[in-house]
Amino acid sequence: TLDRFEAVSRDRRAAALIVEPLVLGAGGMLMYPAWVLAELKRIAEASGTLLIADEVMTGWGRTGTMFACEQASVSPDILCTSKGLTGGTIPLAATIATDAIFHAHFSEDRKKTFFHSSSYTANPIACAAALANVEIWRDEPVAERIAVLSARQAAGLQRFRVNPYFTDCRTTGTIAALDLRTGSAGYLAEIGPKLRAFFLERGLLVRPLGNVLYLLPPYCITSDELGGLYDAIEEAGERFGSRP
Incomplete structure (x- = not known):
């Protein structure tokens, strides 16, 4: 798999790689070591391929660390989190990106804007639940x-x-x-x-x-x-x- 990804990346045919770090969930709870994730990041960086970490299931302590990527000392270009964000009490998700990605779409030029629907953005009840969850993480062991x-x-x-x-x-x-x-x-x-x-x-x-x-x-x-x-x-x- 690593060789296949490296070959595709070398030919500049991959814009991004989406992974569930350490554990492939719905695919059968398939688990892999942290060094594999680190190697995927190395290959992605070498070819300019974005690494997107789907930490919806693995985040917020599930794999033993706050985020699974930490175990491979990997900082993804985009990180997706949900579920544990509110302690599982109410649906809420967040997409976190690097400064480089943020500024690529932050412009007065509307042609550079990343348009997306905001119909369900920043639900106040869900955000309150997330803040309460963060307080628990901060104040409790x-x-x-x-x-x-x-x-x-x-x-x-x-x-x-x-x-x-x-x-x-x-x-x-x-x-x-x-x-x-x-x-x-x-x-x-x-x-x-x-x-x-x-x-x-x-x-x-x-x-x-x-x-x-x-x-x-x-x-x-x-x-x-x-x-x-x-x-x-x-x-x-x-x-x-x-x-x-």
Whole structure:
């Protein structure tokens, strides 16, 4: 993939590269090391290709740092954030750009203006929620909670590494994912709705990606609550899983 991107960039055929740093979410919770992200940034810079980081899911502590890009010491040209911006309480998104990109569109010349719809811009309720969330990050030990949760996720997943019904157990920060061994795999696998119904019956909001189970718990989750979730996953494996 890196060689392919470098070849395309060398020919100046790429205007920008959009990535989810460290974790490809809806694509199956695929995780990759920080050095890969750093290499993508190096290739992009060398060819003048913009690097756009989609941190809608990975931002606000999900991968263990405020933004996933930090783990690769990467500053993207454009960063997209949402979800955790308001603590998940109300929809709000922000697109952050470098000074160079901002000033490229900041001009009295209307031909240089980046026109975009403002119908839903700066909703006061959403902005108030975001400010309250920022205050929580500033005044409370959120980073410590994230570190504790990350350790719990890594430890909790160990039980599934020896479970014959699961494979490819993986974690990045507070994100944990594992694949259920089953007859069908992929995003549209029929097992997905069955698993969702199974967890809902137990009062758990789990949204499988086909046969992929992933956990993005709130940072305030307790050890008992997390343990109960692991127990339910183990039960799901026994009911729906297949042995290798």
